[in-house]
Amino acid sequence: MLPPVFGVLFDGIAYGMLLFVLSVGLSVTLGLMNFVNLAHCAFAMLGGYVTVTLVNELQWPFLATLPVSFLAAAAASVVLERLFYRRLYRASDLDQVLLTIGFAFISVAAAAYVFGTIQQPIQTPPFLRGSTGFLGLGLSNYRMFLVGIALVVTLLLVAGLEYTRFGAQVRAAVDNQRMARGLGIDVDRTFAVTFALGSGLAGLGGSLAIDIVGLDPSFAFTYLVYVLIIVSVGGLGSIVGSFAAACLIGISDVAGKYYAPELGAFLIYLVMVAVLMWKPAGLFGRR
Amino acid sequence: MADALLTLDKVTAGYGDAVVLHGISLTLPENGSLALLGRNGVGKSTLLLTIMGYTQMRGGRVAWRGEDVSRVAPHKRATRGIGWVAQEREIFPSLTVEENLTVAARAGTWDLPAIYKLFPRLDERRRNMGNQLSGGEQQMLAIARALMTNPALLLLDEPFEGLAPVIVDELIHAMKLLLSDRRVAIILVEQHTDIALELTADAIVLERGTVAHAAPSATLAKDTATLERLVGLRVAATP
Numbered sequence: 001m002l003p004p005v006f007g008v009l010f011d012g013i014a015y016g017m018l019l020f021v022l023s024v025g026l027s028v029t030l031g032l033m034n035f036v037n038l039a040h041c042a043f044a045m046l047g048g049y050v051t052v053t054l055v056n057e058l059q060w061p062f063l064a065t066l067p068v069s070f071l072a073a074a075a076a077s078v079v080l081e082r083l084f085y086r087r088l089y090r091a092s093d094l095d096q097v098l099l100t101i102g103f104a105f106i107s108v109a110a111a112a113y114v115f116g117t118i119q120q121p122i123q124t125p126p127f128l129r130g131s132t133g134f135l136g137l138g139l140s141n142y143r144m145f146l147v148g149i150a151l152v153v154t155l156l157l158v159a160g161l162e163y164t165r166f167g168a169q170v171r172a173a174v175d176n177q178r179m180a181r182g183l184g185i186d187v188d189r190t191f192a193v194t195f196a197l198g199s200g201l202a203g204l205g206g207s208l209a210i211d212i213v214g215l216d217p218s219f220a221f222t223y224l225v226y227v228l229i230i231v232s233v234g235g236l237g238s239i240v241g242s243f244a245a246a247c248l249i250g251i252s253d254v255a256g257k258y259y260a261p262e263l264g265a266f267l268i269y270l271v272m273v274a275v276l277m278w279k280p281a282g283l284f285g286r287r
Numbered sequence: 288m289a290d291a292l293l294t295l296d297k298v299t300a301g302y303g304d305a306v307v308l309h310g311i312s313l314t315l316p317e318n319g320s321l322a323l324l325g326r327n328g329v330g331k332s333t334l335l336l337t338i339m340g341y342t343q344m345r346g347g348r349v350a351w352r353g354e355d356v357s358r359v360a361p362h363k364r365a366t367r368g369i370g371w372v373a374q375e376r377e378i379f380p381s382l383t384v385e386e387n388l389t390v391a392a393r394a395g396t397w398d399l400p401a402i403y404k405l406f407p408r409l410d411e412r413r414r415n416m417g418n419q420l421s422g423g424e425q426q427m428l429a430i431a432r433a434l435m436t437n438p439a440l441l442l443l444d445e446p447f448e449g450l451a452p453v454i455v456d457e458l459i460h461a462m463k464l465l466l467s468d469r470r471v472a473i474i475l476v477e478q479h480t481d482i483a484l485e486l487t488a489d490a491i492v493l494e495r496g497t498v499a500h501a502a503p504s505a506t507l508a509k510d511t512a513t514l515e516r517l518v519g520l521r522v523a524a525t526p
Contacts, residue, residue, distance in 0.1 A: 168390040172379045179377040182339055183391035184365030184436055 002135045008258050009251060014143030016250020017150030018212055022205035023227040023234075024157065024242045025198025031237020031285075032174045033191050035085065036093050038100040040202055041227060042107035042220040043073040047203025048210050049111060052120040062124050066207055073203020074196040081195050086188065104220045111217035122210040142211055149208065150243075153201065157239050170194055174237075229268060233275045235285025244283055248275075290353030292317045292440060292472050293338065298347035300337045306345055307333040309496045317439070318469045322483040322504055323476045324518050325493035331476040332374055334493070335442045338474070339371050340364050366393070370438030374445050374476075376429040380418035384409055387417050387428055388435050395437025396470065402431045405461050423454030430461070440472045441465075447479055455482075462486055480518055484508040492517045 026040040047069035054060040054068060080103065088096050128145055131138040161167035173180040173187045180187050209215065209223070226249065234245030249268050256267030275283065293315040301307040307330045315321055323331050336342050338349060340361040348357045351367055365371070379387050388402060388409075403410035406427045412420060420428060426446055433441055446462075447455045459482060465471060466486065477483035484490055484504040492500040492513070499517050500507070507514065 165389065168382055168386045171381045172387075172390050175379040175381050176377050178341065178361075179373060179379070180391070181360070181362040182341075182365055182371040182373070183432065184362050184393070185391050186362050 002137050004137075007137045007139075008255050010137065010139055011143065012251030012254035013247055014140070014146050014250070015212065015254050016247040017146045018205060018209055019223075019226055019230055019250055020150050020243055020246035021153055021201055021208060022223060023230040023246060024153070024239060025201045026227050027231045027234060027237060027239070027242045028198045029195055030231055031235075032170065033089070033194065035089060035195075036096040036100065037085070038097060038224060039080075039103035039107065039220070040100075040199070041206075041222075041224045042104050043077055043199040044202040044206035044209070044223060045107060045111060045215070045217070045219040046076055047073045047206035048215040048219065049115060049120070049206075050203070051207035051210060052115075052122060052215060055123055056121070062122070062128070066204060069207040070200040070204045073206070074200030077199030078192060078196045081192050085195070086192070089191075104224065107220050108217045111220075115217070117217055120210065120215045122215075124211050128211075146208060146212075149204075153204075154239065154243055161239065166190070166193075226268075229272050231282075233272055233282055235279075235282030238282070238284035241282055241284030245275075290350075291315060292319065292352060294350040295338070296348050296350065298337060298349060299345040300342045300347075301333070301345065302342060307342075307496050308337060310347065311493075311496070311498055312347075313491060313498065313501075315440070315472055315474065317472060319472045319489065320466055320487040321472075321474045322480075322487040322490040323474055323493065324480055324483060324490060324514075325499075326517075326519055329493040330496040331493055332444055333496075335371070335444050335474065335476060338364075338442060339369060365391075365436060365438075368437075368439035370433035370436050370441045370471075372429045372433050372441065372443045372446060374448070376422075376425045378417040378420065378425050378428055378432075380416060382417050383413065384415050384417065384420070384428060385413040387432050391432070392435040393437050397434045397437050399435075402435060405434075405464065406431055423450050423457075426450060426454070426458065427461075430458075434465075434471075438471060440474065443473060443475045443477075445476055445478060447477065447482065455479075459486070480514060481508070 022041070022044055026037060029035050029037050050069040050072045051062070051065040054065040055062055084099060088099060124142060128142045131140045161170065169180070169185050169190050173185060173190050177187050206219070230242055230245045230249055233249065234241030248271060252267050252271045253265070256263055257265070260267065279285070291314045295311055295313045297310045297312055299306060299309055311334060313321070323334060325331055333342060337344070340359060344357050348355050350356065351364070356364055356367070379390070382390060388399060408424055409427055409431055412424060417428070430446065446458060463486070466473065475483050475487055484507060487504045490502060490504045490507045491498050494517055500513055502510065
């Protein structure tokens with residue numbers, strides 16, 4: 001028999017896994033491409049609404065909507081990248097912030113206009129509902145599913161970046177854009193694909209989040225805060241750092257709300273301040 | 288007559304408002320070899336960068352096998368067959384030696400076995416990261432990385448600079464093998480004038496961004512008066 005603290009720990013890790021899927025794309029665009037994309041969670045929200053629409057209006061099974069929300073967010077990000085973002089790659093941080101936060105506001109207004117400001121209900125398949133007993137703990141099936149997806153995503157990302165030629169081209173372009181171009185690497189295309197992958201993962205995260213935290217038009221800003229905390233605590237551009245920071249923030253948030261309700265949602269900010277005072281570049285950051 | 292591999296026609300170029308090159312013209316045939324000489328700061332590296340497309344063209348044109356590439360982006364010039372070996376080597380530090388070689392490789396006669404045969408040291412270091420190499424190994428890797436794109440023209444910017452004599456000899460040996468193959472043309476920027484003239488068929492000397500002298504390398508090597516006037520004392524000391 002395990003004491004309840006393990007149950008809190010499990011919920012915290014599962015919540016952290018969700019935050020990881022939401023944030024890892026931003027870590028890559030911010031850390032590797034130096035682009036401040038505050039509309040990142042708008043892509044996540046888009047993924048969420050794609051899933052809600054497909055499940056509730058068209059009676060699609062929940063799992064089948066996940067690849068669609070990934071692709072929809074990735075496609076939307078490619079359009080924005082080609083039309084707007086690429087013009088600001090060399091611009092100041094302030095210009096990038098103003099453009100992308102504008103998109104975040106637009107996404108909130110558009111979502112409220114189309115779907116209303118109410119929370120969207122979602123029907124997950126029966127095998128993801130309820131919980132499974134494990135040494136006296138009732139582990140939520142959906143949360144176990146989340147942990148599984150996040151582990152697969154982490155493995156695919158690390159393997160893709162470290163062991164494929166495309167991953168090597170991304171690292172080369174980040175190391176030295178001019179030399180990468182001089183060898184014939186299409187740096188703009190490489191970055192656009194990377195950006196689309198990161199946004200697609202955000203879209204996937206938005207769909208996975210509905211069952212845990214709900215979905216309404218404020219999502220684009222509410223979770224932007226979490227995502228920015230994770231990226232800065234984990235260290236820019238580090239996939240492993242994002243993973244560790246997401247676990248830390250997820251556990252702190254759940255444990256804080258459970259054990260110290262009066263502190264509640266503030267604990268994650270204390271954790272962030274403590275980590276950044278100890279390591280200003282984040283847990284796995286290099287600069 | 289077939290088109291030359293590379294033709295520069297009255298090229299004027301520089302960075303932003305600063306114009307460095309003034310009306311440079313040159314022609315390089317397929318498999319040709321050209322030494323680019325001159326004192327520091329006369330625009331030798333800028334000329335290589337202009338051939339790659341990194342500078343602002345103010346006038347003239349750069350033609351590749353008869354096609355005007357003056358407005359073509361650097362990565363597209365690279366895929367057309369120009370290989371650039373930068374002065375600072377610019378090895379990718381987050382990639383292993385082997386990844387540095389394969390990251391931009393294109394199909395052709397130069398593949399990993401051929402490269403490791405030319406530079407056995409790189410084979411020994413294949414699993415090291417790009418920033419764990421000595422200066423000589425970095426230079427070998429920079430040349431090898433450009434060769435892996437199977438270029439028709441190799442631009443070499445002071446490849447022997449700051450290297451130990453034994454490494455320089457090794458690189459010269461590799462370069463001679465490369466040139467005797469007659470599969471690749473080179474433009475060589477080099478402060479060691481004697482080495483540059485020994486390796487190449489033709490030479491031009493730049494002065495203040497213009498071509499001050501052009502001659503076959505063998506002729507220029509004997510013309511110590513011109514070399515002394517345009518390149519400086521370092522040459523006078525060499526036999």
